[in-house]
Amino acid sequence: MNSSTVTTPVLIVGAGFSGIALGAMLKRRGIHDFQIIDREQDFGGTWYSNTYPGAECDIQSHLYSFSFRLNPDWTKTYASQSEIFAYLRKVAEEEGLYPHARFGHSVERAEWQQDEGVWRVETGSLTFEAQQVVFATGHLSDPRVPEVPGLEKFSGKTFHSATWDHDYDLRGKNVAVVGTGASAIQVVPAIADEVGSLKVFQRTAPYVIPRLDTVYTDEQKRMFAKVPDSARDLREFLFWSNEMRFLQRMLVPSYLQEVESIAAGHRERQIDDPQLLQRVTPDYTIGCKRILLSNTWYPALQKENVELVDHAVTAFGEDAVVDAAGGEHEVDCVIFCSGFEAAELPIAAKVRGTDGTWLSDVWTEGSEAYGGMAVNGFPNMFLMNGPHVGLGAGSVIFMIETQAKFIAEAVEHFQREDLRVLEVRAESQQEFIEHVERRSEGTVWTEGNCQSWYLDARSNRLTTIWPDQMNRYYAEFASFTPGDFHCVTTRDLQAQPA
Numbered sequence: 001m002n003s004s005t006v007t008t009p010v011l012i013v014g015a016g017f018s019g020i021a022l023g024a025m026l027k028r029r030g031i032h033d034f035q036i037i038d039r040e041q042d043f044g045g046t047w048y049s050n051t052y053p054g055a056e057c058d059i060q061s062h063l064y065s066f067s068f069r070l071n072p073d074w075t076k077t078y079a080s081q082s083e084i085f086a087y088l089r090k091v092a093e094e095e096g097l098y099p100h101a102r103f104g105h106s107v108e109r110a111e112w113q114q115d116e117g118v119w120r121v122e123t124g125s126l127t128f129e130a131q132q133v134v135f136a137t138g139h140l141s142d143p144r145v146p147e148v149p150g151l152e153k154f155s156g157k158t159f160h161s162a163t164w165d166h167d168y169d170l171r172g173k174n175v176a177v178v179g180t181g182a183s184a185i186q187v188v189p190a191i192a193d194e195v196g197s198l199k200v201f202q203r204t205a206p207y208v209i210p211r212l213d214t215v216y217t218d219e220q221k222r223m224f225a226k227v228p229d230s231a232r233d234l235r236e237f238l239f240w241s242n243e244m245r246f247l248q249r250m251l252v253p254s255y256l257q258e259v260e261s262i263a264a265g266h267r268e269r270q271i272d273d274p275q276l277l278q279r280v281t282p283d284y285t286i287g288c289k290r291i292l293l294s295n296t297w298y299p300a301l302q303k304e305n306v307e308l309v310d311h312a313v314t315a316f317g318e319d320a321v322v323d324a325a326g327g328e329h330e331v332d333c334v335i336f337c338s339g340f341e342a343a344e345l346p347i348a349a350k351v352r353g354t355d356g357t358w359l360s361d362v363w364t365e366g367s368e369a370y371g372g373m374a375v376n377g378f379p380n381m382f383l384m385n386g387p388h389v390g391l392g393a394g395s396v397i398f399m400i401e402t403q404a405k406f407i408a409e410a411v412e413h414f415q416r417e418d419l420r421v422l423e424v425r426a427e428s429q430q431e432f433i434e435h436v437e438r439r440s441e442g443t444v445w446t447e448g449n450c451q452s453w454y455l456d457a458r459s460n461r462l463t464t465i466w467p468d469q470m471n472r473y474y475a476e477f478a479s480f481t482p483g484d485f486h487c488v489t490t491r492d493l494q495a496q497p498a
Helices: 017-028 081-094 184-191 218-226 228-249 253-270 274-279 297-301 346-350 396-416 426-440 470-477 490-495
Strands: 005-013 035-038 101-103 107-113 118-123 127-135 157-160 174-178 197-201 306-309 313-316 320-323 328-330 333-336 381-383 419-424 485-489
Touching: 005 017, 005 118, 017 035, 017 081, 017 396, 035 127, 107 127, 107 346, 127 396, 174 184, 184 197, 184 297, 197 320, 218 228, 228 253, 228 470, 253 297, 297 306, 396 419, 396 470, 419 426, 419 490, 485 490
Parallel strands: 005 035, 005 127, 035 101, 127 381, 157 333, 174 197, 174 333, 197 306
Antiparallel strands: 107 118, 118 127, 313 320, 320 328, 419 485
């Protein structure tokens, strides 16, 4: 144990959207004794870390924000990284969360202490002991760099989009971008005119639709500020528009054909070369993987200094990238836009529950959690923005707020009832998992003829996505349900014979 120990009733690990939402909910319920820790140096989570060129959100700003902290000053439909980061810092300040926060603390180990009835969470410099712990670390927090033979021998520069090296000068360099996902379609257009040459390595062509981005006028922003109901009405409209998109994921033919037509029309309008058009046309059902939004991706691929290589990277030489067809590409720099550790949450390998069981060992066939929040065998512990709550259509912030409300009520119940143990019942968890698996049947994620990070590669089960509409999740988890949990009070323990 570290020499310095901090005790707290509630420890929140993570200071992104989830940690901020829960902290705000606790304070609004009169619960002020809690700590928030994060490995970074400020609030913001993924929007603190991901500072790559062109970084923006692909959910509309007025929906990708807290319902309890509407922002009338969004500059445009889809906010940039810097704007979202500034918004989160402002919310944390206005909600009074900075005094609760300790930054620069990365969790090395978290273990349930059965005899003491506390979680012991060790970081590099402090140990925290908490009656309840909430891991608000998310499922898009740890960059994933593919294991490619020879990478360690490559003499050039390499980095992941999520850990962008702003000190490295890309001007005139020969650059490789590995991946054609959500970050790549923002990075490539942003750096194409700066680099000497750019090779983009594509395993699977993504579906891309137009980005209907508009700049809000000063008059509109003043209206949102002076008449908050106008912002709420816009948010409501955006919410239900996104809810309707779920019908595409349910493979409803008319909705599926509509969005496929939009994507096809977008490709055909922006690409003149028939061969390139064929190479960027996906061969799976739309929605099976994430649908991307961009007006600049296809034009960027047609620039004179940009080449699309529709093969995976299979090896590295000392100064070259080797593709699956055996082609060698000399480059100075490789940028991995290869996503995150999503299905296998990295925090799971650091969390130990009852009987010394690691959460990662419980999840060998895929991550499972009641409501995406609680795991049997791990008492007094909650997760936020973890398994089962990702969305193929909609704003995950809505899901996060729902979870924050549920967990804040659970904390309130724990303290009011003087509980020592609060643990989800095994049967409640299993019932939820079966519920999710039934709902996933017949959806594009399981029937769309593609492999995506939504499916756990170990079991091919849908573990990251909520296979239903957002409002259905709210209906089921907007309020804490004590009956689904095993509760032990301090009085119960005192009544037990010695």
